[in-house]
Structure formats: C-alpha cells, structure tokens
Amino acid sequence: KQEVTQIPAALSVPEGENLVLNCSFTDSAIYNLQWFRQDPGKGLTSLLLIQSSQREQTSGRLNASLDKSSGRSTLYIAASQPGDSATYLCAVRPDAGGTSYGKLTFGQGTILTVHP
Amino acid sequence: DGGITQSPKYLFRKEGQNVTLSCEQNLNHDAMYWYRQDPGQGLRLIYYSQIVNDFQKGDIAEGYSVSREKKESFPLTVTSAQKNPTAFYLCASSITPSPYQPQHFGDGTRLSIL
Numbered sequence: 001k002q003e004v005t006q007i008p009a010a011l012s013v014p015e016g017e018n019l020v021l022n023c024s025f026t027d028s029a030i031y032n033l034q035w036f037r038q039d040p041g042k043g044l045t046s047l048l049l050i051q052s053s054q055r056e057q058t059s060g061r062l063n064a065s066l067d068k069s070s071g072r073s074t075l076y077i078a079a080s081q082p083g084d085s086a087t088y089l090c091a092v093r094p095d096a097g098g099t100s101y102g103k104l105t106f107g108q109g110t111i112l113t114v115h116p
Numbered sequence: 117d118g119g120i121t122q123s124p125k126y127l128f129r130k131e132g133q134n135v136t137l138s139c140e141q142n143l144n145h146d147a148m149y150w151y152r153q154d155p156g157q158g159l160r161l162i163y164y165s166q167i168v169n170d171f172q173k174g175d176i177a178e179g180y181s182v183s184r185e186k187k188e189s190f191p192l193t194v195t196s197a198q199k200n201p202t203a204f205y206l207c208a209s210s211i212t213p214s215p216y217q218p219q220h221f222g223d224g225t226r227l228s229i230l
Contacts, residue, residue, distance in 0.1 A: 004158075031215040043122075043206055044159075044221040051216060089158070093215045103174060104151075104219060106158035 002027045002094045006107035013080055013114055021075040021110045023090035028068050031093040034104065035064050035075050038087045047088075048075070052095070080114045087111050119143070120222035122207050127227045129194065129201060137192045137225045139207035145220075147213040148190035152176060153204040153224075162205075165190055166213035194227065202229050 003026045013019050023033070032051045036044040048057045048064040050073070056065040063076040073090060091104040120141045129135045139148065147166050151159040161174030165184040179198025184190055190209075194201045205225045210217040 034218055036221075041224075041226075043120075043223040044208075046218050046220055049218045091159075095215070103161050103164075104149075104159070106160075108156060108158045 002092060002105045004090060004092055004105050004107035006090060006110050008110060009108070010111040011113070015080060015082060015114055015116050017080050019077050019080055019112070021077070021088050021112070023073040023075070023107055025071045025092050027094065028071055029095040030068065031095050033066055033073050033090060033092050036089040036091065038089060038109070044089065082114050082116055084114050085112055120207055120209055120220060122222035122225050124225060125223070127225055128230045129227060130230050132196045134193055134195050135227070137194070137205055137227070139190045139192065139222060141188055141209045143209060143211070143220070144187070145209035145211050146187070147210045148184070149208040149219060150182065150190070150192045151206045151208065153206060159206065162192065201227055203227060
C-alpha cells in the first residue's frame with residue numbers, strides 16, 4: 001500500500017529565507033507526483049506536476065525535484081514571502097492499475113508560516 | 117472564468133438525513149473526483165468518474181453515492197449510512213482520465229452534523 005509522508009509537519013521561517021519541504025513515498029511505481037498549496041478553509045491549488053520520467057519542474061520561485069528510485073521529492077521555495085504561508089501537500093499517482101487508476105495518494109501536509 | 121464550483125460552502129446535516137453536495141465545472145474536463153479531508157489525515161478518494169454515465173468507487177465509498185448524468189456535473193450524496201460525515205469535501209477534475217494529467221480542485225464544502 002502506497003504511503004506518503006511529509007516532513008516537517010510545520011515550519012516557521014523569517015521572510016526572505018530559502019526553504020525546502022520534503023515528501024517521501026513508499027512505492028516507486030508512480031506515474032507522477034504533484035505539489036499543491038492549500039490556504040485555510042480553501043481548496044487545493046496545483047503548483048507543480050512532475051512526471052515519473054522527469055527529475056524536476058520549476059515555476060517562478062518554486063522548484064520541485066523527484067527521485068523516484070529513492071521515493072523522495074523536495075519542494076524548494078526561494079526568497080520566501082509572508083504570502084507563501086499556507087499548507088503544502090504532495091500527492092503521488094500510483095501506477096498500480098485497477099481501482100488505483102484515478103487515485104491520488106496524499107501526504108498530510110506541511111504547514112508553512114513565513115513571518116515578516 | 118473557467119473553474120470548478122462547489123456549493124454550498126457550508127452544510128449542516130441532521131441525524132438520518134441525506135444531503136447532496138454540488139460540483140460543477142466549465143473546463144470541459146472528462147474526469148471528475150470527490151475527496152474527503154479530515155484534520156491530520158490528508159485527502160482520501162471517495163468516488164471518481166472517467167466519463168459521463170460512469171463512476172468508480174474510491175477508498176472510502178461506503179455511505180456515499182454519486183451520479184454523472186452531465187459532463188459538467190458530479191454531485192455527491194452523503195447518506196444517513198455515513199456515520200461520521202463531518203469533514204471538508206473537495207471536488208476535482210482533470211482534462212482526461214489519464215494518470216499523466218494534473219487534477220484541479222474546487223474550494224470545498226464543509227459538512228457538519230447538527
């Protein structure tokens with residue numbers, strides 16, 4: 001059974017700091033990994049999608065890497081800002097066929113606070 | 117603007133009552149999904165639909181039902197058989213059912229028990 005773990009559970013940093021969020025998964029048979037942002041009481045905003053054949057994806061100040069063989073992904077946020085404060089979730093799309101076809105398996109999230 | 121609209125934002129259920137959560141998308145996406153989010157547990161898949169008039173159970177389908185009569189609509193009914201319905205419910209869609217496509221989410225409905 002695929003399990004996704006995110007470390008740390010919470011992170012508080014001063015504005016301007018570069019930071020790394022970690023995501024690990026137990027089964028390397030995945031189609032892709034997706035990073036999301038969730039603001040309090042809101043839905044999920046897709047940040048980056050990394051296919052299993054890719055090593056990294058970049059969007060603005062965000063860079064996500066994927067090491068499928070070791071079951072790890074990192075989300076790097078450069079020059080953090082208070083507006084980056086949110087919960088960050090990673091999710092993998094298992095390559096297991098059958099009823100797993102439509103499924104994203106989520107981690108529990110990292111709560112990020114960037115203080116001025 | 118194109119997007120996924122969930123309504124209502126807040127919903128209250130009485131004991132023994134069925135309630136229906138609405139999810140509408142104008143993105144012309146084929147696939148739609150329902151997830152449940154509980155504090156500290158991440159999101160779990162309830163049902164998904166790859167195409168109109170088709171849907172499949174996810175990991176926690178018991179006590180829920182869905183329909184997909186129109187491409188743009190995927191309502192979720194929380195039945196009285198769901199004994200612990202208090203949660204945040206999120207609807208998502210993707211352009212095709214392909215696992216290579218990203219899923220995009222609505223703003224959610226928070227369901228509570230009266």
